Amino acid sequence: MGLSEDGPTYAIYHEVPFVGLGVFALTGSSKLLPHEIQLQYNLLLKWSTDLDQSEQRVQMEHKEVDGDDFSDITLRLFKLSDIDDFMVWATDDEASRFCSWETFSSKESTMEYIVNVIIPHSWFRAICLNGRPIGSISVTPNESSKYMCRAEIGYVIGSKYWGKGIVTRAVKMVANTIFVEWPHLERLEALVNDDNPGSQRVLEKAGFQREGVLRRYVIMKGRTRDMVIFSLLSTDHRLD
Numbered sequence: 001m002g003l004s005e006d007g008p009t010y011a012i013y014h015e016v017p018f019v020g021l022g023v024f025a026l027t028g029s030s031k032l033l034p035h036e037i038q039l040q041y042n043l044l045l046k047w048s049t050d051l052d053q054s055e056q057r058v059q060m061e062h063k064e065v066d067g068d069d070f071s072d073i074t075l076r077l078f079k080l081s082d083i084d085d086f087m088v089w090a091t092d093d094e095a096s097r098f099c100s101w102e103t104f105s106s107k108e109s110t111m112e113y114i115v116n117v118i119i120p121h122s123w124f125r126a127i128c129l130n131g132r133p134i135g136s137i138s139v140t141p142n143e144s145s146k147y148m149c150r151a152e153i154g155y156v157i158g159s160k161y162w163g164k165g166i167v168t169r170a171v172k173m174v175a176n177t178i179f180v181e182w183p184h185l186e187r188l189e190a191l192v193n194d195d196n197p198g199s200q201r202v203l204e205k206a207g208f209q210r211e212g213v214l215r216r217y218v219i220m221k222g223r224t225r226d227m228v229i230f231s232l233l234s235t236d237h238r239l240d
């Protein structure tokens with residue numbers, strides 16, 4: 001630690017900026033004796049080390065909850081109070097890319113969607129990690145009684161959670177419960193963009209059968225798409 005004509009704090013600031021700033025805050029412009037400065041310097045150094053350690057602790061706790069453990073996946077109904085969590089993936093261009101909806105840009109339009117589409121929907125669930133929604137999964141029945149034997153599954157999670165096995169787990173959970181909840185259902189199907197290999201892999205891992213490509217099947221976001229069709233029958237072998 002050095003001292004200068006301009007006062008002790010100036011020199012400390014240059015050697016250890018954060019601690020020097022703290023000394024400056026404590027001493028202001030008053031002149032202190034060198035041993036008093038050393039004492040304050042030591043105290044601040046300890047304080048900043050403690051702060052550092054407590055920040056690391058907080059980061060580690062955050063990592064345990066949000067970073068490494070992706071096993072606590074649950075499905076539940078949405079609540080209006082989920083709006084802020086919902087906004088995370090609803091405003092994520094990466095996540096909406098292969099979905100029929102456009103990326104949301106305001107809280108109002110997202111809330112409108114929750115109220116008008118999600119809450120009245122016959123089967124729409126939040127995919128929760130450690131109890132907090134990080135995405136959604138839905139099963140939409142066919143409106144016509146002629147086709148009531150089948151329903152379509154759809155899903156999305158925020159891009160920061162991709163590749164952790166979360167949606168595969170969620171799809172398996174749905175596959176294991178929906179045929180019990182809806183005894184009339186015989187076929188759960190999924191239509192996936194041909195250029196969305198991640199989603200196709202999810203369905204394969206969850207035990208769905210790839211049936212083929214429906215060429216130029218749907219116009220989505222201004223482009224006509226080829227869609228790959230997958231299905232799982234109520235009688236098919238179910239994976240845990």
Ligand SMILES: CC(C)(COP(=O)(O)OP(=O)(O)OC[C@H]1O[C@@H](n2cnc3c(N)ncnc32)[C@H](O)[C@@H]1OP(=O)(O)O)[C@@H](O)C(=O)NCCC(=O)NCCS
Nearest residue numbers: 095098155156157162163164165166167168197198199201
């Ligand atoms: C597609 C999506 C649902 C996958 O969810 P996820 O939780 O990341 O999926 P999982 O981690 O369970 O499995 C993804 C699998 O796809 C694979 N995958 C991902 N991207 C891939 C790519 N570009 N090419 C090949 N495989 C790919 C992963 O490696 C993994 O397979 P593995 O376990 O054999 O390695 C997620 O990316 C998403 O929400 N995308 C945006 C919305 C969307 O596309 N919804 C589906 C509309 S049909």
